[in-house]
Amino acid sequence: MQGNIIEYRDELQSGLIRGADGNRYQFGINDCKSVIKPRTGAEVDFETQDNKAIEIYVLTKDIASDVKDAASTAAIATSSTVRAIIRKIKIILPRLIAIVVLGGIGVYVFGVVVPEARKEALRKEQLETAQRENERINSLLIDANAKCKAKDYDNAILKYEEVVNSSSSSCELTYPYFCLPRGTYPMSECFIEMKKPLKALSLIGSPTDHLDNGQQTYGPPIAKVHRYIIAARAYSLLKENDIANFYAKAACNNGDCSLVEK
Structure with a gap:
């Protein structure tokens, strides 16, 4: 029924x-x-x-009841899924944080610390190399000065030339208008001792202040004094006494009156 x-x-x-x-x-x-x-x-x-x-x-x-049951089942399933996701997040999140932190540390170390350390090591190496080269040049200059004083001129000039032509030789005195390599002044003085004034003048750039209405050479005082002293001695050897006196007085005006007659 x-x-x-x-x-x-x-x-x-x-x-x-x-x-x-x-x-x-x-x-x-x-x-x-x-x-x-x-x-x-x-x-x-x-x-x-x-x-x-x-x-x-x-x-x-009863469709309405079925829908209600389905909704309830879906809600339970959704709740379970959310709880499962939260559990996974709780497990994964610390690992992700650790990865990010370690990654950041790695980027900092390899992107900042290591390059800076390499730069510092390179700077230190360059400084040590420059120091060794400077010591070598100083040793050559001492040896050249000693040979010139002993009148071993040929070997003295060879030593001076090695210093002057050295790729690492810096300017003895630098100014916008001229740059003289290290060893230039002692080499010029040695040429004066050898009675070769023209060689000496060529090394220091042949100052022409005496032709410029008394206008003095540009540069720091010590540079001008060195050039004036060598020029005065060179022109004296060339018997150009007026020019020699001009440079002797110019040197005196800049602090060295050793060549001015008392």
């Missing part, structure tokens, strides 16, 4: 069916054999026994 469930109570797990014959039949949840749960309003197919419904099969679903 077919009929409809006119009432069903979950808490009592029992209900009432009105059959196609117009009669009402009680039933319990154990009498329902279908997979679909009994609900109020559902169509059913059933057998009767002692004015009770048995072998009940629910033919229609």
